[in-house]
Amino acid sequence: MTLPRQRGLTEQAADAAIDTACRMLRLPSIRNEFTEIADRAMKDQMTYRGFLAELLMAECDDRARRRSERRIKAAGFPREKSLRAFDFDANPNIDPATIHTLASCEWIKKSQPLCLIGDSGTGKSHMLIALGTEAAMKGYRVRYTLATKLVNELVEAADEKQLNKTIARYGRVDLLCIDELGYMELDRHGAELLFQVLTEREEKNSVAIASNESFGGWTKTFTDPRLCAAIVDRLTFNGTIIETGTDSYRLASTRARAEEPAKAG
Secondary structure (H helix, E strand, O other): OOOOOOOOOOHHHHHHHHHHHHHHHOOHHHHHHHHHHHHHHHHHOOOHHHHHHHHHHHHHHHHHHHHHHHHHHHHOOOOOOOOOOOOHHHOOOOOHHHHHHHOOOHHHHOOOOEEEEEOOOOOHHHHHHHHHHHHHHOOOOEEEEEHHHHHHHHHHHHHOOOHHHHHHHHHHOOEEEEEEEOOOOEOHHHHHHHHHHHHHHOOOOEEEEEEOOOHHHHHHOEOOHHHHHHHHHHHHOOOEEEEEEOOOHHHHHHHHHHHHHHHHO
16 A cells, blocks of 8 residues: 655645554554644754654654563563562661662573562562562563462473473573462472473573572472472572561551551541
């Protein structure tokens, strides 16, 4: 299809031509925002180059936003969590400077691991999801999963002769976030399969885990001491370990909210 070219188009005809051209060229942001940008350009007396730059930047910004949204959706996070929403004052064990350094994603670029260790309610999952979201927004491929869900998927893949394919799929993402590691005991077969995933990613792509058990207690999850030691080694070598403590962040927040009406009264 070729658009008719003619000089002296009316405003209405020009708008129609722009709409058609944007549809053909798949420029939805320019099509949606053209009128507003054109009006602003006229008001601010922009040059033709400035006006064109505004149009193209609007399209680029919107495409970047949509790509981020797709990566965040593909990560499979169970809920939205952000660093901005975390109350660092409620958990002084978590250093804001360390977290904001991690948010730069340099550790992912270097394929380093991250371990968040602490009791339930201390902000581990919040941090895991928030940092994973930051990575997705910066262009990294991220995948979130519960430890038991990952192991079950690997066991089923092994039964169906699809293990190598499944391990390769988990090996390709830039950041693998494994939550709730240590909540349940894994049999030797499941632990070995998880070890294969970690080995596939070792020094090639980052792994971030959240666990309610200190490393000394991981023998309850990985009952083979040698396998447990090897897994700890994979998850800590050249990595960052953050201990979120024992005082529940969620419980403290709940108590604070409950006390507010009492103080008001």
